[in-house]
Amino acid sequence: MSGGAILTAAEMRAAEQALFATGIPEYDVMVRAGRAVAEMVWRVGAKRDVLVLCGPGNNGGDGYVIARRLREHGVPVRVAAMADPATESAKRARDDWGGPVEDIMACAPAHQLVDALFGTGLTRELDASLAGRLCDLAKQANHVYAVDLPSGIATDDGAILSPVPHYHLCLSLGAWKRAHMLRPAALCWDQMACLDIGLDIGMATPGAAVRRLEKPRLSAPADDAHKYRRGLVAVVAGAMAGAAALSAEAAARAGAGYVRLVGAQAIVDAPHAIVRVSSRDEDALTDPRIAALLVGPGLGRTEAAAQKLRAALEAGQAMAVDADALWHLGEGAWPALPPRAILTPHEGEFVRLFPDLAEGTPIDRALAAAARSGAVVVLKGPVSVIAAPDGRAAIADRAPSWLSTAGTGDVLAGLCAGRLAVTGDPFGAACEAVWLHGEAARRAGPAFIADDLLHGIGSAIKACL
Ligand SMILES: NC(=O)C1=CN([C@@H]2O[C@H](COP(=O)(O)OP(=O)(O)OC[C@H]3O[C@@H](n4cnc5c(N)ncnc54)[C@H](O)[C@@H]3O)[C@@H](O)[C@H]2O)[C@@H](O)CC1
Ligand SMILES: Nc1ncnc2c1ncn2[C@@H]1O[C@H](COP(=O)(O)OP(=O)(O)O)[C@@H](O)[C@H]1O
Ligand SMILES: [K+]
Missing domain, CATH: 3.40.50.10260 (YjeF N-terminal domain)
Known part of the structure; x- marks a missing residue:
């Protein structure tokens, strides 16, 4: 078949x-x-x-x-x-x-x-x-x-x-x-x-190598798991702290063992399980136990935000790059990306990053972007394409249109970072994240807001065990 x-x-x-x-x-x-x-x-x-x-x-x-x-x-x-x-x-x-x-x-x-x-x-x-x-x-x-x-x-x-x-x-x-x-x-x-x-x-x-996105097979943490082995995620917070909080909670619910919000002490409404650390902490981004960084949601478009992105890139960790970080990244910044990176642009961000890839099917465009950048590219939209530099692609064609609401992209970015920290495989992690995102949306029913998605992640994961 x-x-x-x-x-x-x-x-x-x-x-x-x-x-x-x-x-x-x-x-x-x-x-x-x-x-x-x-x-x-x-x-x-x-x-x-x-x-x-x-x-x-x-x-x-x-x-x-x-x-x-x-x-x-x-x-x-x-x-x-x-x-x-x-x-x-x-x-x-x-x-x-x-x-x-x-x-x-x-x-x-x-x-x-x-x-x-x-x-x-x-x-x-x-x-x-x-x-x-x-x-x-x-x-x-x-x-x-x-x-x-x-x-x-x-x-x-x-x-x-x-x-x-x-x-x-x-x-x-x-x-x-x-x-x-x-x-x-x-x-x-x-x-x-x-x-x-x-x-x-x-x-x-x-x-x-181009396939329909299928329900992933996930497993419970190993018998000898501990929080660091399960994956430490550091989420870089910025001007709009709520976005980073959504991402951080999504990363934690996606299965990461430990999630830190870097530079967001002001956030009071993130779950207590999310640990706030100062961006002045010397190893906030370079702690060798970090399994994945996330930068972009709510980062802002100021020079200070650009500096945060540079610091994150210099850390050389596996990384999910979303939203404002994609804006700062700009065309041709590929050499600065770590070897294991996931970029999650929506259409507007994609065209800004890859201006010559504005035409064609989302499948070909995402594949070309992945080949060029060396990163896994998730081109988001009503149909989302997850493309790897080696030519693999997965198409998610069944996401509920209720996802077209502010903040759902932040949740997806958090899921990407969380799964990346758990598995270390950017393409697999992005596929798992997009599937869990769509499934959480289906479970949330109509007219949900991005926060509601967070509560559907656990049962979406349960369906994959
Ligand atoms: N090749 C195979 O072994 C199999 C093919 N299958 C069927 O075969 C289909 C493909 O068959 P074909 O390659 O023969 O293609 P089609 O049956 O889709 O049509 C091709 C024919 O239509 C003509 N044509 C194309 N566009 C036209 C238009 N706008 N107006 C008028 N004529 C037009 C072409 O010149 C050609 O003669 C598949 O979609 C599938 O349904 C299945 O039977 C499974 C096995
Ligand atoms: N009409 C739609 N049908 C299905 N999914 C959609 C639709 N519109 C947007 N989405 C999904 O919702 C998310 C929106 O992300 P994004 O555009 O980054 O929003 P935000 O920045 O507000 O969080 C993406 O995962 C996208 O695939
Ligand atoms: K037909």
């Missing part, structure tokens, strides 16, 4: 070719795909009538297989095509269907509509009349399914090339494609699923 890999159209073709090279004919794979989709349609819609729209390529081929399978289940099913099959497998699928094929422009609607017009082979927008017809038939159906992708969506960047209807279910074949994760495409359906067609997408598959 795909194991959460997210492929481009070319990478998907390469993965399919590898499967064919093992001696499995293309048509057999098409039959697996069509049957898997038909089972889903059957499960959702039972015996309600179905209209399958078939295109000229292998997506259309899948459509004929779906129709044949549904007919075997006794479902009233009709097929309408926009053109004759153009591939050998699609021709065979149509022959094996053997039933009538209606003209898409003239056919009657049905209770359920299956869109098998185009998948990963789409190269341009649909003709306006065809796109209009697709939308019209979808409007008259109660259930609308996309086979692999809605017809009119660009596989690799999720752009909408021509009007697409709203789908109830999008059924990806063999592995996720980038469009399944990216906006605006991913807003075109209510639910999606990835169906097994026998592809083995191991790390040898090109593109398999």
Whole structure:
């Protein structure tokens, strides 16, 4: 199975070719795909009538297989095509269907509509009349399914090339494609699923290094753990002390054994477990027991704040860099970063740091930024991408939109620093942090504020043990 890999159209073709090279004919794979989709349609819609729209390529081929399978289940099913099959497998699928094929422009609607017009082979927008017809038939159906992708969506960047209807279910074949994760495409359906067609997408598959963020596996502290072994985090406080307090508490709740707030004696409302130390303490940032530093949340944009960032960088510790620290860091400051660093920019901070990476998918942009900076980059937004300098990336596409409230970024930065202190692995830590952040938000329910997230972290961790 795909194991959460997210492929481009070319990478998907390469993965399919590898499967064919093992001696499995293309048509057999098409039959697996069509049957898997038909089972889903059957499960959702039972015996309600179905209209399958078939295109000229292998997506259309899948459509004929779906129709044949549904007919075997006794479902009233009709097929309408926009053109004759153009591939050998699609021709065979149509022959094996053997039933009538209606003209898409003239056919009657049905209770359920299956869109098998185009998948990963789409190269341009649909003709306006065809796109209009697709939308019209979808409007008259109660259930609308996309086979692999809605017809009119660009596989690799999720752009909408021509009007697409709203789908109830999008059924990806063999592995996720980038469009399944990216906006605006991913807003075109209510639910999606990835169906097994026998592809083995191991790390040898090109593109398999980009994956959907999965629930991490965490473990309780070792039997002989003590607070320093579990990880000491130092959070550099600045002008807006509340931000650093949110981060510090998130780091502690993420599993760090000991969290110090540096230079924030004035904060009275951080938990008592967070230890305040003076920034004048000689080893506030250089204590060899520190496992991770966090600098940025609430730091401020003054020269004094810049000086704090410089001091933190000079300490050479593993580090999470967020918010105002990203502002001070500026373009090209990469040599100053320690070897194990996590940068957590939102879109505005990202563009300021990487002005030439303003265009493209968030996946490519985050990967390019990570390769350039040598740091793990978390490009935050409705879809967040965690990218490592070695080309790995994880996509978090399911975070609740209630996260769009002030202070949630500070919590995420604290989670990154906390997990970094626990594991020492910046990419793994950032993935764990983003997942825990989204899960804490789900557990907090609607209309939460950033402080509420802190109380969901423990139960989010519990779900990962
Ligand atoms: N290759 C395989 O082994 C398998 C492929 N599968 C299916 O095959 C799909 C990919 O098949 P194809 O590569 O044949 O591609 P598609 O079926 O997506 O469409 C490609 C065909 O449409 C034409 N075309 C592209 N854009 C068009 C437009 N806007 N208007 C009119 N014609 C247009 C192309 O010239 C080509 O003939 C996948 O999405 C999946 O559904 C599955 O059957 C699983 C196995
Ligand atoms: N519409 C949204 N849907 C899901 N998550 C979102 C959305 N908007 C923001 N987020 C998440 O909320 C957090 C906001 O962080 P940030 O922009 O740094 O805010 P702040 O600086 O106010 O704390 C990020 O983790 C981001 O991914
Ligand atoms: K389709």
